[in-house]
Amino acid sequence: MKVPFLDLRVTEADERERLLGAFERVLSHGCLVMGPEVDALERTIAEYCGRKYAVTVGSGTDALYFGLRALSIGPGDEVITTSLSWIATANAIALTGATPVFADIRADLNIDPQSVAKSITRKTKAILAVDYTGKICDMSALQDIASQNGLMLMEDGSQAFGAEYRGGRCGSFGTISGISHNPMKVFAACGEAGSLLCDSSEVYERLVSLRYNGTVNQETCIEPSLNGRMDALQAAILLERFKGLPSVIERRRNNARMYSEKLRGFVGIPTEDSHQTDVYYTYTIRSSKRNELKAYLENHGIETKVQHPLLMPQQPAYRDSAKGDFSLAKRLVEQVLCIPIHEKLTLQQLSHVVSVIHQFGPSEPGKVE
Numbered sequence: 001m002k003v004p005f006l007d008l009r010v011t012e013a014d015e016r017e018r019l020l021g022a023f024e025r026v027l028s029h030g031c032l033v034m035g036p037e038v039d040a041l042e043r044t045i046a047e048y049c050g051r052k053y054a055v056t057v058g059s060g061t062d063a064l065y066f067g068l069r070a071l072s073i074g075p076g077d078e079v080i081t082t083s084l085s086w087i088a089t090a091n092a093i094a095l096t097g098a099t100p101v102f103a104d105i106r107a108d109l110n111i112d113p114q115s116v117a118k119s120i121t122r123k124t125k126a127i128l129a130v131d132y133t134g135k136i137c138d139m140s141a142l143q144d145i146a147s148q149n150g151l152m153l154m155e156d157g158s159q160a161f162g163a164e165y166r167g168g169r170c171g172s173f174g175t176i177s178g179i180s181h182n183p184m185k186v187f188a189a190c191g192e193a194g195s196l197l198c199d200s201s202e203v204y205e206r207l208v209s210l211r212y213n214g215t216v217n218q219e220t221c222i223e224p225s226l227n228g229r230m231d232a233l234q235a236a237i238l239l240e241r242f243k244g245l246p247s248v249i250e251r252r253r254n255n256a257r258m259y260s261e262k263l264r265g266f267v268g269i270p271t272e273d274s275h276q277t278d279v280y281y282t283y284t285i286r287s288s289k290r291n292e293l294k295a296y297l298e299n300h301g302i303e304t305k306v307q308h309p310l311l312m313p314q315q316p317a318y319r320d321s322a323k324g325d326f327s328l329a330k331r332l333v334e335q336v337l338c339i340p341i342h343e344k345l346t347l348q349q350l351s352h353v354v355s356v357i358h359q360f361g362p363s364e365p366g367k368v369e
């Protein structure tokens with residue numbers, strides 16, 4: 001039996017028809033960039049996240065970069081972020097001219113607020129907190145640290161759209177939240193797409209300007225920036241998929257519940273506190289024999305991923321100058337393995353994954369503090 005890590009084909013007849021209908025509508029009205037679907041999507045996600053404003057952009061990377069620019073982050077500033085994330089997080093900071101400072105993570109793979117507190121210097125301007133694996137990070141602790149130290153807080157919610165934490169949704173934390181809607185993400189377009197959420201009208205105006213070459217009133221450029229607007233087609237697709245989002249999240253959560261029941265004691269499993277609802281962008285297990293387990297699963301038709309084999313500060317682009325302390329992250333990154341969790345998995349496929357991991361035998365690593 002084959003178990004793919006992801007299946008991005010649109011196979012369900014109903015979804016296919018709805019997406020093709022969206023494409024037809026865009027072809028008919030001809031506003032190909034921005035347009036009515038973009039306006040509708042911005043209203044929809046702002047309301048869903050409990051924010052005043054949403055600004056759609058071309059990718060999650062755009063969202064992070066424009067967000068940091070809108071917070072006036074630039075050369076000479078330090079931004080504290082996690083050491084374990086997709087490299088876009090660090091790149092967005094570096095591209096503003098600021099220096100990323102890498103904090104350690106906790107056993108749940110999210111940024112460790114204590115490590116953040118220890119990393120603050122006179123140059124620190126902001127914290128960029130990533131909701132890694134689809135779990136919102138410890139936002140109350142981070143908000144406390146930010147307000148006690150006069151720092152701004154920005155959320156990278158790329159992996160966690162739809163997740164909840166103490167009654168707040170992903171996208172509602174910090175001054176600005178950046179989201180990716182690339183095809184791998186839980187709330188996904190059929191191509192590159194991203195969005196930003198905020199409550200301040202000034203921040204909103206600046207984001208709108210930054211996403212189109214720093215222009216205001218069509219033509220006047222007030223600061224250099226990039227073109228990061230969203231295609232009408234991606235907005236139309238996201239609007240259609242928004243209707244199915246609750247069921248996508250429910251299926252992922254059901255898959256995770258099944259795994260967690262059956263895999264406990266065999267490998268390290270993700271945990272979820274009662275004040276959190278995770279969306280399982282990835283279901284990341286930990287194993288003391290990670291590479292052997294990965295090969296064993298591969299031999300039994302199960303595709304897995306190590307996200308990410310290199311911490312951001314270990315990447316060639318950053319390793320010579322990387323600032324920060326990330327000793328637990330270094331240990332954990334040797335143990336992590338993402339197994340298939342997507343909403344198209346059948347019960348047979350899930351059972352196959354479980355039984356192959358059982359066959360492999362227990363390899364749960366020791367507890368971490």
Ligand SMILES: *Cc1c(COP(=O)(O)O)cnc(C)c1O
Binds near residue numbers: 062086180181
């Ligand atoms: C996917 C992702 C991004 C980048 O989003 P793109 O849409 O691929 O540019 C940024 N941060 C995190 C945590 C991500 O998972």
